[in-house]
Amino acid sequence: MESILITGGAGFIGSALVRLLLKKTGAHLLVADKLTYAGKPSNLPESSRITLAVADVCSREKMAALFRRFRPKLVFHLAAESHVDRSITSGTAFARTNVLGTAVLLECARQSWKKEAGVFVQVSTDEVYGSLPLAGGAFTEHSPLAPRSPYAAAKAGADLLALSYHATHGMDVRVTRCSNNYGPRQHGEKFLPTVTAALFAGQPAPVYGDGQNVRDWIFVEDHCTALWAAAQKGVPGQVYNIGARNEKSNLAMVEAVRQTLVLLGEHPPAPGQCVRLVQDRPGHDRRYAIDPSRAGRELGFCAQTPFEEGLKKTVAWEIERLKGEREKQKPDAL
């Protein structure tokens, strides 16, 4: 049975991709994940077709051994340190995992694919393009790389390394740059889970600065569909921007979560009492917006999930998680 390697597959997007690949392929899915604070085996579905290798992508020895044993011909590289706030507190883990880890993986793929070529999908982010003004414009694949956080800078470094393996070694590398994802199983430290947890508890949600920062939101399953399309129909050496043309300010997102909680029978604070503005993040990018035209034209990709539907699934999943946590914290009944 052929193998597909998914690095970071025990994380938020990686585990959604594993679910999609179980449906779309008959392949064996090799998940290589260090299981940092962000990765959980319980994110993965039960299947005899999945092997979880607990391994650091920076370990040449371990990655080479996985390539020798499983001979994957398709790699989705998602393993990364992914939280911008953490990259501001300390950037070294970001340079290590996101840049060195990508270099190690590219090198192992190159060695393994000398006789029979494979496809390397470098899963990246719109944050490599930096920040847009609030008024108008969207990132295309021709936008200059202008990352402004250590997270984004490390991802940009990884993208350039990946593309250099195409130019220098002729490797089939495809880079995808996606906008902000929302969906089940996102780590609790990220914006939407934080907002949901606060409102679910009847508290206002902490929001940076004036709350007017804009992100372009896509449901995680749509992102994964685009990754699969890039692997199937993409062109070697090409970059694809992935997005759902769904821009929302942080304040608008809080209101959308409030409405969804009400819809699900919960009791968030009243409108106007849902936000607690806090000191802005240093270097906070004002706006991201993705022009996904190339992915539409060349990959046939178009995000399918209506925002309200995706948000309902996301918030419902978060509520279940939060209720589970509450249960665990209850003292044992006598």
Ligand SMILES: NC(=O)c1ccc[n+]([C@@H]2O[C@H](COP(=O)([O-])OP(=O)(O)OC[C@H]3O[C@@H](n4cnc5c(N)ncnc54)[C@H](O)[C@@H]3O)[C@@H](O)[C@H]2O)c1
């Ligand atoms: N979340 C988003 O909105 C978004 C948007 C665009 C692109 N991306 C990219 O998608 C990828 C996945 O993002 P996510 O939100 O699922 O992140 P996540 O933090 O939920 O998951 C990252 C996974 O990588 C693993 N990992 C971290 N360091 C590792 C290492 N050294 N070796 C092996 N595994 C390691 C973690 O254990 C975790 O399972 C990242 O590359 C990120 O840059 C994310």
